[in-house]
Amino acid sequence: MDLDRIKSDLRRDMAARRKAVHGVVAIEPATAAMLKWIRAAAGVEVVSGYLPIRSEIDPRPVMSALVAEGYGVCVPVVEGPGLALSFRAWTPDTALIAGAYGAAIPAEDRPLKPDLLMVPLLAFDPAGYRLGYGGGYYDRTLAALAAGGRVRCVGFAYEAQALDAVPRGPYDQPLDALVIVARFRRVGRVDACLSRVARLAVGCLYILFLGDVVGRSGRAAVLAALPVLRRDWSLDFIIVNGENASAGMGLSAAHAREMLEAGADCITLGDHAFDQKDMTALIAGEPRILRPLNYAKTAPGQGSRLYTLANGDKVFVAQVLGQVFMRRAFEDPFGQIDAALKTAPLGGLAAAVIVDVHAEATSEKMAMGHFCDGRASLVVGTHTHVPTADAQILPGGTGYLTDAGMCGDYNSVIGMDKAEPLGRFVTGMPKNRFTPALGPATLAGVLVETDRKTGQAKRVTPVRYGGRLSPSAPQGV
Ligand SMILES: [Fe+2]
Numbered sequence: 115m116d117l118d119r120i121k122s123d124l125r126r127d128m129a130a131r132r133k134a135v136h137g138v139v140a141i142e143p144a145t146a147a148m149l150k151w152i153r154a155a156a157g158v159e160v161v162s163g164y165l166p167i168r169s170e171i172d173p174r175p176v177m178s179a180l181v182a183e184g185y186g187v188c189v190p191v192v193e194g195p196g197l198a199l200s201f202r203a204w205t206p207d208t209a210l211i212a213g214a215y216g217a218a219i220p221a222e223d224r225p226l227k228p229d230l231l232m233v234p235l236l237a238f239d240p241a242g243y244r245l246g247y248g249g250g251y252y253d254r255t256l257a258a259l260a261a262g263g264r265v266r267c268v269g270f271a272y273e274a275q276a277l278d279a280v281p282r283g284p285y286d287q288p289l290d291a292l293v294i295v296a297r298f299r300r301v302g303r304v305d306a307c308l309s310r311v312a313r314l315a316v317g318c319l320y321i322l323f324l325g326d327v328v329g330r331s332g333r334a335a336v337l338a339a340l341p342v343l344r345r346d347w348s349l350d351f352i353i354v355n356g357e358n359a360s361a362g363m364g365l366s367a368a369h370a371r372e373m374l375e376a377g378a379d380c381i382t383l384g385d386h387a388f389d390q391k392d393m394t395a396l397i398a399g400e401p402r403i404l405r406p407l408n409y410a411k412t413a414p415g416q417g418s419r420l421y422t423l424a425n426g427d428k429v430f431v432a433q434v435l436g437q438v439f440m441r442r443a444f445e446d447p448f449g450q451i452d453a454a455l456k457t458a459p460l461g462g463l464a465a466a467v468i469v470d471v472h473a474e475a476t477s478e479k480m481a482m483g484h485f486c487d488g489r490a491s492l493v494v495g496t497h498t499h500v501p502t503a504d505a506q507i508l509p510g511g512t513g514y515l516t517d518a519g520m521c522g523d524y525n526s527v528i529g530m531d532k533a534e535p536l537g538r539f540v541t542g543m544p545k546n547r548f549t550p551a552l553g554p555a556t557l558a559g560v561l562v563e564t565d566r567k568t569g570q571a572k573r574v575t576p577v578r579y580g581g582r583l584s585p586s587a588p589q590g591v
């Protein structure tokens with residue numbers, strides 16, 4: 115089926131979905147959010163709204179408020195097939211006449227040129243792409259307006275209009291923002307009136323980093339949670355440290371594939387990178403798995419890579435090993451990360467930069483955080499398997515957490531069944547092999563929200579999900 119046919123079928127279905135919720139869900143919280151976003155957008159003087167037809171969300175309360183605040187407000191006028199829209203000034207008192215497609219237009223042709231457009235739509239996806247009515251009017255108009263400078267475009271939609279992916283052609287551009295009319299998800303929280311995708315409105319990327327996955331229990335928890343968290347937190351990118359996922363030692367090819375299929379966009383490793391033999395072959399042809407930059411010159415695979423998101427943003431991920439108290443003396447991590455970061459400038463080539471510093475010593479990890487400050491969105495430690503409580507944004511805008519903790523059973527000694535390590539500490543004698551503890555795992559890590567333009571961290575939230583540890587999750591998502 116060609117793209118036009120797919121889109122026209124979808125338009126019919128999505129129009130029915132929109133109609134079913136129209137008038138049922140209160141739009142006031144979303145109206146307030148729309149106003150807040152427009153007020154916060156720099157350099158905006160003239161806003162285009164629209165006069166709603168059929169089940170389009172009514173933006174007139176927003177438009178009226180903007181008029182009262184001194185903004186120029188206009189509405190689109192269809193000039194004819196294949197042409198860009200023109201815009202006529204609008205106020206709540208404007209006399210209207212019938213225009214094309216049943217939409218009212220101002221009787222008086224007082225043209226205005228908007229620098230921000232609120233647009234209706236039939237469907238949207240988490241990358242911010244919209245499904246319109248098929249006339250191409252907004253696409254042509256945006257292209258024409260953009261020639262005269264930056265024009266922002268914000269969608270106004272019901273939550274029911276969400277799709278996993280809107281089919282798109284080469285000329286489709288993502289929205290700058292999307293304000294969603296949704297039901298209350300947490301009573302009493304205004305920001306929770308907006309659904310997850312509304313966060314596009316602040317131009318953030320949501321990146322989840324999970325610490326060392328330990329054994330079967332850790333794997334099971336990760337596989338079950340990743341699809342849920344990606345959906346509920348609308349994650350843009352998920353990084354998982356997998357160095358202890360297979361029997362506590364390394365990561366097998368089969369377990370790596372499971373985690374990638376469950377939704378990990380990138381798996382980092384560590385000092386146990388090659389404990390499982392088949393990783394050597396897998397990593398050579400699997401760009402989603404990274405080993406430490408400074409592991410060994412002869413190691414297969416890569417220590418850093420630039421990943422491209424569905425919306426075109428690029429995320430750079432790198433991992434380094436520390437030198438202090440590690441079982442082998444690895445090469446200088448500071449020099450290696452310095453060189454790597456120069457290849458992907460934050461806010462330039464990379465919309466976000468994530469550094470996994472796999473090290474034992476808190477001091478070395480903290481030093482690495484400051485070394486990367488301003489050049490990374492997040493520096494997060496792994497390897498000790500115990501989450502630290504120092505999540506913060508460093509002065510240069512880099513999110514930081516000394517250790518993410520592990521994804522494993524915390525009724526253990528750092529993920530291992532406690533009998534053997536306890537016995538060794540008490541008697542000084544090994545008795546058996548270490549085996550991973552098998553109780554329910556807590557996923558531990560960090561969620562960083564980054565500014566898509568600058569790459570700087572806007573918020574860093576420790577994540578503890580399931581299992582024994584006290585929970586911690588981002589608010590308002
Ligand atoms: Fe580990």
Ligand SMILES: [Fe+2]
Binds near residue numbers: 357384386472496497
């Ligand atoms: Fe490690």
